[in-house]
Amino acid sequence: MDAIKKVTDYLGVQFESNSSFILVSSVLLAGIFTIVAPIFSFIRVLFSLFVLPGKPISSFGPRGSWALITGASDGIGKEFALALAKKGYNIILISRTQSKLDTLASEISSKYGPKISTKTLAMDFSQNKDSDYTALRKLADGLDVSILVNNVGLSHSIPVPFVETPAQEMNDIIMINCMATLRVTKLIAPGMISRKRGLILTMASFGGFFPTPLLATYSGSKAFLQQWSTALGSELQPHGVHVQCIQSHLVTTAMSKIRKTSALVPNPRQFVQAVLGKIGRSGGAQNVAFTSTPYWSHGLMQWFLSRFLGERSQIVVKINRGMHEDIRKRALRKAARDAKNQ
Template identity: 30%
Template sequence: MKSLLELFFTSLGGAVVVYYGVKLLLVTRMLYPKMWFPLPKSFFSSMGEWAVVTGASEGIGREYAFALAEQGMNVVIMSRTKVTLDHVAKEIGNTTGRKVKVLVTDFTMDNVFSDIEEQLKDLNIGVLVNNVGMLPSIVPCRFLENADLDQTITRVINCNVKTMVKMCKTILPGMENRGRGVILNVSSGIASIPFPLYSLYAASKIFVERFSQGLQAEYKETGIIIQQSSSAVEHTHNNGQARMCSDTNGEEITPSDCETVAPFGVSTRMNSYQATNVVTLSPRDFVKSSLQYVRAGDRTYGSICHMFLGWLLQTLPLKIVYADYVLNGLQEFVARKQAQKRAISALSAA
């Protein structure tokens, strides 16, 4: 009996060591993406002639469009502001020599996808970046405190949820027929836990993750990579509310797991262009980093520092995250940043 107990506990201890050893190995792999998940130079261009990027007029979407053009792809850039899109298209064309197609679309609205399907139907699309997204409110607030709540709910769902699904519905069939393609669906680090004051936004990003994971499981045998990436948002201001969508070498390529790219701080309009540092990345640095993880699995934060932030957020007791002083401090911090931004803008205009 004693020998059996010794064998049981020895086996249990060995299993625990193996389990945590494997977890440590997986973390180590994420620290060295170029070693563990190398991409041939022709990886993206081998997927197809064109890339499509939603919310591409600035921030993360703009940098994805630039990066994919630099990889040899022609790009379709989409958002609601034609003047800004035309400027980005000119920059990409002059810098990379690639073709750029502009589609002006307001993704918060209904019934915009028939025209999109018509515009894209004859293109050989190898990469889709579902980046467009919106916050219900610039300053975080409780759900019922959102202005024009019914309209806000519709806009957030249209922009953050419906657009991603409809764009996949439009482009995925061509990828399936060719047996290759990459879909990057942009989520957010705050979707790691139920996040007070961002409840609607965080919930919409959870949809992005679950849909992406399910879609990858359905199509993993076709050679299509479906990965989740945070959203770049352009705000139209109305008493502090964010109302509109934005304007994530011969080597054999094998199918990868579905993945969501879910970053934390990226210096965009969403966070009032916070100064970049080890935690808050520039859009260009984030995109450059996130593309190294395309073959890394079903979910990535897009960078090493954001991976540790995600681990920390999931490790902290929710009582701490949900404490009134933490939530109030977050509201005050964002409100202060917005006030500073308005003051600087007023001085510039004077």
């Protein structure tokens, strides 16, 4: 206010009363803030995405300790396994298909030699079986698991109106995305707390950050992971365990059904490199605690949409619905063509 008074005095502007001075000053300050805040925020995003390094992975646990990855046999999970093995961590690989886990375990040992150990467990998270979680507990028992990557995830086979979603698909999405993440973390986090160090990464999705019609159950499950992970991040921070929710737009994997990379769609290797290089940085997820959107184009996209449209705004939801209605139409046409050709 003093600075504004000096400027108005210098310009010779007279106010009729003190209250009109306060009103004009407030409007002026609000205007300056409205212009400066996005510029400042954008500079923060650019620094976070392109300039500042993340924390070294070894600060969460030494090389030779263990990294546990769910959904490890394909896509993003497989790249996490290869990247962490390359950095010197022993790897626990969990997913559904034993043969794919065996192939990956052999790839890791042929690439990184006998210094890197692997353990595998095939379990179907959609079954939510106590016996599987007991087997997982036994497998990890006594191991120094310093990194947990909650990566396993399932989406709808094609975009579908909620009321037409098959009951089995609905159940599987919740069991795999939500229940598996909770149960695996509950098994692994106590060891990290007792060692006063560790890193827990959880794969969320723009499908949950921006409400996504026709993927309503998937969208809700990923929004759940975002909230849960941020809350957990705060709980575990005093224990020296770093929790980070990873936000992402599309990546070329079996789930996205996209094969060609582009500026907006990296391959799993590019994506995982960005994640591991930016631990502790928020990227495009400004003002979302314990969260990162580390891939550069995803980060810029999230920042722009959140800042100027609002992540749950009418316009964002409407655009998202239009996109997914189109994808559904194309998927149904393809299914009809395939059925005809059989």
